[in-house]
Amino acid sequence: MLLELVDNALVNTAANKSLMSARQNAYNQVQSIPFPTSKDEDWRQISLKPLTSNNFVAAKSGDVTSIDIKNYILKEADASHIVIVNGFYRDDLSNVSGLPEGCFVGKLGDAPAHVVEAFEKHYSNVATYKSDAFVPFNTAMVRETVIVYIPKELKVEAPLQILYATDANENIFSNARTFIFAERHSDMTIVEDFVGKEESIYFMNAVTETVLSDESHVTHIKVQRESTKATHISRTASLLARGSNYNAYTISLGAALFRNEPMALVDSENAHATLDGLVIVNGNQVSDTHSIMDHLKENCTSHQLHKVIASGKGKSVFNGKIFVRKDSQLIDSFQENRNLLLSEKAEVFTKPQLEIFADDVKCSHGATIGQLSEDEMFYLQSRGLSKTTAQQLLTYGFALDVIENLPVASLREKLSHDVAELTTDSDVEVTYLES
Amino acid sequence: MLKIIDLHATVEGEKILKGINLEINKGEVHAIMGPNGSGKSTLAKIVAGHPAYEVTGGQILFEGEDILEMDPDERARMGIFLAFQYPVEVPGVSNSMLIRQAVNAVRSERGIDELDPLEFEDFIEEKLKLVEMDDKFLDRSVNEGFSGGEKKRNEILQLASMEPRLALMDETDSGLDIDALRIVSDAVNKIRNSENAFMLVTHYQRILNYITPDKVHVLINGRIVKSGGKELALQLEEKGYDWLMKDQLVNGEA
Numbered sequence: 001m002l003l004e005l006v007d008n009a010l011v012n013t014a015a016n017k018s019l020m021s022a023r024q025n026a027y028n029q030v031q032s033i034p035f036p037t038s039k040d041e042d043w044r045q046i047s048l049k050p051l052t053s054n055n056f057v058a059a060k061s062g063d064v065t066s067i068d069i070k071n072y073i074l075k076e077a078d079a080s081h082i083v084i085v086n087g088f089y090r091d092d093l094s095n096v097s098g099l100p101e102g103c104f105v106g107k108l109g110d111a112p113a114h115v116v117e118a119f120e121k122h123y124s125n126v127a128t129y130k131s132d133a134f135v136p137f138n139t140a141m142v143r144e145t146v147i148v149y150i151p152k153e154l155k156v157e158a159p160l161q162i163l164y165a166t167d168a169n170e171n172i173f174s175n176a177r178t179f180i181f182a183e184r185h186s187d188m189t190i191v192e193d194f195v196g197k198e199e200s201i202y203f204m205n206a207v208t209e210t211v212l213s214d215e216s217h218v219t220h221i222k223v224q225r226e227s228t229k230a231t232h233i234s235r236t237a238s239l240l241a242r243g244s245n246y247n248a249y250t251i252s253l254g255a256a257l258f259r260n261e262p263m264a265l266v267d268s269e270n271a272h273a274t275l276d277g278l279v280i281v282n283g284n285q286v287s288d289t290h291s292i293m294d295h296l297k298e299n300c301t302s303h304q305l306h307k308v309i310a311s312g313k314g315k316s317v318f319n320g321k322i323f324v325r326k327d328s329q330l331i332d333s334f335q336e337n338r339n340l341l342l343s344e345k346a347e348v349f350t351k352p353q354l355e356i357f358a359d360d361v362k363c364s365h366g367a368t369i370g371q372l373s374e375d376e377m378f379y380l381q382s383r384g385l386s387k388t389t390a391q392q393l394l395t396y397g398f399a400l401d402v403i404e405n406l407p408v409a410s411l412r413e414k415l416s417h418d419v420a421e422l423t424t425d426s427d428v429e430v431t432y433l434e435s
Numbered sequence: 436m437l438k439i440i441d442l443h444a445t446v447e448g449e450k451i452l453k454g455i456n457l458e459i460n461k462g463e464v465h466a467i468m469g470p471n472g473s474g475k476s477t478l479a480k481i482v483a484g485h486p487a488y489e490v491t492g493g494q495i496l497f498e499g500e501d502i503l504e505m506d507p508d509e510r511a512r513m514g515i516f517l518a519f520q521y522p523v524e525v526p527g528v529s530n531s532m533l534i535r536q537a538v539n540a541v542r543s544e545r546g547i548d549e550l551d552p553l554e555f556e557d558f559i560e561e562k563l564k565l566v567e568m569d570d571k572f573l574d575r576s577v578n579e580g581f582s583g584g585e586k587k588r589n590e591i592l593q594l595a596s597m598e599p600r601l602a603l604m605d606e607t608d609s610g611l612d613i614d615a616l617r618i619v620s621d622a623v624n625k626i627r628n629s630e631n632a633f634m635l636v637t638h639y640q641r642i643l644n645y646i647t648p649d650k651v652h653v654l655i656n657g658r659i660v661k662s663g664g665k666e667l668a669l670q671l672e673e674k675g676y677d678w679l680m681k682d683q684l685v686n687g688e689a
Contacts (some may be wrong), residue, residue, distance in 0.1 A: 102598030374486060379523035382483050383533060383593065384511035384540030397576075 001052050002137045005173060006030050016108055018120040019145075026139035033133040045317040045349050046288050047049070050231045050257045056173035057237070062088025066197050067167050069093050074191065075410045077161035082106070085165045087143040087174035098158050101187075102151035102202060105160060107144055115149045118181045118211070126209040127237040129261065130383075134233050138207040142175040148190060150216070152183035159189040159221075159408050164197040166204060166230070173203035180209065182216035182244075189219040189407055195226035208236040212244035214268075219407055220245045226254035228285060234260045240300075242268040249406055252279040252287045255385070263292040269299045277306040278402040278415070281314025281346070282422060288317040293333065295324045301322075301332045307402050308339040309395060310346035311422050317349045322363060324356040330415050331358065335365040340398050342391075342422065392420045436461045436535040436632050437482070437601055442493035451488070453657035459601070462629040466668060467636045467642055469654035475636045476520060478654065479603040483517035484508045484510045490503040497601065504617040511537075512544040513619075516599035518590040520606040520636075530589065532575035534559065538596050562595045564621045591622050592650035594656055602626075603634045620645030653679055673687045 003255050006027065036043040062085035073081050079098025083090045089107060095389060096105050104115050111119065123145075127135045146162055164176045179190060196202060205228060212218055218238075226232050232255045238246045252258050264273035279287045293302050308316040318337050339348040350367040380390035399419045406412050437459040444452040451474045469475045479663060481488050484507035495502050502510055525533070535539050538558070539549040545619065550558055563570055566588045578586050589609055594602050604623075608616055623646050627633065637646065643651075651667040652659045653676070660679050661667065 113541075150487055302459075331664055376523050376525060378485050379519065380533070381507040381524065382511050382517050382519075383537035384508050384597070385533075385536055386508055387506065389536070390508075393525065393528045393533075400527030 001035050002030055002133050005056065005058075006137060006140055016116070016120075018123065019108065019375070022124045023140050026136035029136035029142055030133055031229070033131055033136065035133060042290055046257065046259065046286055046315075048257075051203060051233075052140065054171050054201055054203070056171050059086035059088070059168055059172040059174050059411070062086050062090055063167075064093075064165070065167055065169065067165060067195065069163065069165060071135065071220070072163055072165070072193065072195050074159065074161050074193075074408060076159050076408050077191065079162060080158040081161040082146065083163045083165065084144070084146065084176065086172060087176070089144045096160075099160065100154060100156060100179050102154060102206055103156055104149040106147060106149065108147055110301060111147055111149070118149065119147060119179060121209045122181065122209065122239070123179060124209075126211060126239045126265070127207050127234060127235050127263075129237075129263070132235075134205055135207050135235050136243065137273055137308045138175045138177055138205050138235075142177040145177040148178065148180040148188075150182045150186040150188045152213070153185045155187040156189075159191050161191045161193055163193045163195065164204070164206070166200070166202045166226070168197070168200070168202065171201045176204060176206040178208040180218065180220070181211045182213055184213045187217040189221070191221045191223060191408060193223045194226050194232060194254075196230050198202065198227055201229045202227070202231075204230060204232045206232065206234045210236070210238040210246065212238065212246055212271075214238050214241045215243040216241070217245040217247075220249070221406060221408070221411070222250045222292070224250070224252045224254055224258055224260070226257060226258075228254055228283060230255045230389050231257045232259070234258070235263070236261070237263045237265070238273065239265045239340070240267055240271040240273055243270045244268070245272045247274040247405075248276070249274075249402065250277045250289070252277065252281075252289075253416065255287070258285075258287045259290065260287075260289045262289070263294070264302065265294050265296060266300045266302060267296045269297050271297075272301045272303075274303040276304065276402050276405065278399055279306070279308040279316050280422065281310050281316050282312040284313050284318075286315045291320045291321065291343040292348045292401070293320070293322045293335070295322075295328045295331045295333065298327065298329045300328070302334065304335040305402060306337045307399060308337070308348060309342060309399060309419070309422060310348055311341065311342040313343075313345045313347075315347040318367075319351045319353060320365075321353045322355070322365070324358050326357040326364065328358045329360045331363065332360040333363040335363075337367040337426060338398075339367075340395065341369065342372070342395065390424055395419055395422060436498060437634070438496040439482075439498070440494040442478075442481070442495065443491045444477065445491055446477070446488050446490050451657055454493070455654075455659060456674070457652065457659065459632050459634060461600070461632050462625065463540070463649045464633040464635065464646060466640070466648040466651045467634060467654055468640075468651060468668065468671060470680075471638065473654045474540065474657045475654045476605050479517060479605045479634065479636050482603055483507055483515060493667075508540070511597070512541055514600035515540070516594050516597055516602045518587075518594055518602065518604045518607050520609065522578045522586040522590055524576070526576050526579050528577050529573070530575055530577050531555070531559065533577050534573075534593055534596050537593060537603075539597075541597050559596065562592055565625060566592045567593050567618050568592055583610045584612065587611055587619060591619050595622060595626055599631065602630050603636070605636045606638060607635075608637055608639065616642060617645065640668045643668045655680055
């Protein structure tokens with residue numbers, strides 16, 4: 001399926017030599033790697049029908065026809081956002097004037113030499129997923145890679161928002177590619193935000209690679225709020241150097257089918273990775289997270305809290321792989337998957353998968369599936385709160401420990417409201433903790 | 436105010452209440468005492484509308500109205516309050532948000548203007564003094580990380596704020612140290628007036644040294660086996676429950 005798309009729409013405009021060779025390699029891989037089927041263990045729980053049953057075409061333009069881009073820009077990122085529509089870079093809708101000097105966000109063609117150097121060294125070397133056709137498809141096809149470069153010793157205060165919007169009148173596919181490079185002792189928050197025209201059918205294939213140098217801190221938030229008829233396949237890979245800190249939060253709200261594969265390669269001592277997630281599925285939505293937390297060196301810590309709220313006929317899949325390699329002693333790893341079912345027809349699959357080859361490690365993991373507790377409901381109702389309000393408060397409370405860690409206030413507020421909207425028939429105004 | 440007539444109830448098929456008759460008038464404090472497992476906590480929860488219990492017979496009238504079909508929130512808005520034996524932790528919901536919503540729910544039911552956040556601040560300050568609680572408890576998630584005593588005081592703070600007509604206190608005294616017990620009892624004595632009523636569920640006589648009951652009922656094995664004045668509590672303190680349980684066995688009804 002991907003092969004057809006590649007043959008029909010390969011764009012060969014790359015000026016950069018290493019990019020060209022990466023593309024050529026990727027193109028060859030797409031031809032040799034089979035498309036996943038439900039017989040593959042890692043794809044067993046979901047159907048790729050939304051992807052295979054539609055004829056997708058390449059987007060012809062990045063014109064904005066129906067959605068209001070301004071509505072999606074986070075207020076904290078007023079002067080630190082870039083916008084890509086249907087895979088086309090939109091300079092005119094972007095504004096990075098609020099970013100400090102030395103920080104580069106933009107296209108490869110505009111990047112200074114030292115940024116290009118970092119790019120050439122790591123591009124396509126971080127998102128190394130086995131037997132995977134989607135990353136090569138992205139590499140071969142992507143129109144423009146968004147490059148984020150944070151210079152050493154710099155803390156960027158404003159969050160950077162990268163808005164990937166899909167807005168077309170036909171069933172298009174597009175690729176989003178982000179490359180983040182954090183130099184030594186740098187610190188930045190990056191929000192990758194995926195939105196689309198309501199009710200439209202499209203295929204978004206997104207790949208993000210993040211490279212963290214020594215002692216750097218990157219907070220990486222991915223917000224997936226695509227059209228509820230879209231398919232979004234996502235790979236977010238990170239490579240962590242000594243003492244670095246990578247905190248990733250994936251918020252899954254939209255799409256008919258969302259497949260997300262976060263991967264943290266904790267490849268040096270004293271590094272820390274967080275791969276938290278909040279998934280909300282409703283209607284017939286399917287959200288599938290297959291994560292990899294790979295401890296390649298000793299003395300590292302990791303944290304993974306994956307929370308799911310499943311309503312309607314929504315379906316959630318979680319497979320959390322944790323690897324601790326043979327010589328990676330003194331690892332402290334935490335994984336927890338908690339699932340809240342709000343309807344009888346919602347479905348949840350969970351599979352923690354720990355493969356530990358070192359003997360002096362601490363790895364805790366747990367998975368729970370439950371409903372709102374009768375005692376908690378009774379407690380709130382006995383305080384005069386209606387059933388709906390009580391449900392809203394408890395659902396909000398369930399999602400809170402993921403939401404409260406997001407360092408962007410307007411995003412926290414938005415999510416609070418999304419969570420509240422899950423329980424319908426509300427006639428009560430609910431106010432939240434946010435100031 | 437509250438009239439319970441021949442109330443039978445089960446939980447998961449097991450009979451817990453086997454014909455309770457009880458009448459509480461306004462201005463009165465009734466103590467319900469009994470050994471563990473006698474059904475006294477169940478009685479309080481059923482009056483408040485806990486969904487886990489099934490009422491298989493009898494009636495509960497509040498202000499003359501049958502409340503058995505009503506949801507817990509409707510009963511709360513009518514003026515029934517339950518202070519929990521084990522207050523529930525609600526992560527993510529601040530105490531002030533809960534109490535303000537609770538207060539406004541009963542106010543709007545009574546046709547009184549709701550309190551906006553600023554008015555609420557003044558309102559709650561008075562109530563905090565009553566239970567000697569610091570206002571930092573308002574910003575914290577409901578009961579989360581509270582000590583046992585703090586949770587119980589938080590229940591009384593909610594009671595004081597919602598100004599119920601009937602307060603059911605389910606073993607509020609259990610686990611309280613002397614200071615906390617004094618604070619809780621003082622608060623109840625200040626809230627107590629000729630228009631409201633209290634039903635104190637307790638295992639021990641201790642709290643009754645601070646809050647003087649008008650009536651004491653002994654609940655054993657799902658039935659009220661003895662009722663009397665406050666002196667009955669002292670008798671129980673001295674003799675325990677065994678003598679009353681023996682009576683039950685003699686009657687062949689255990």
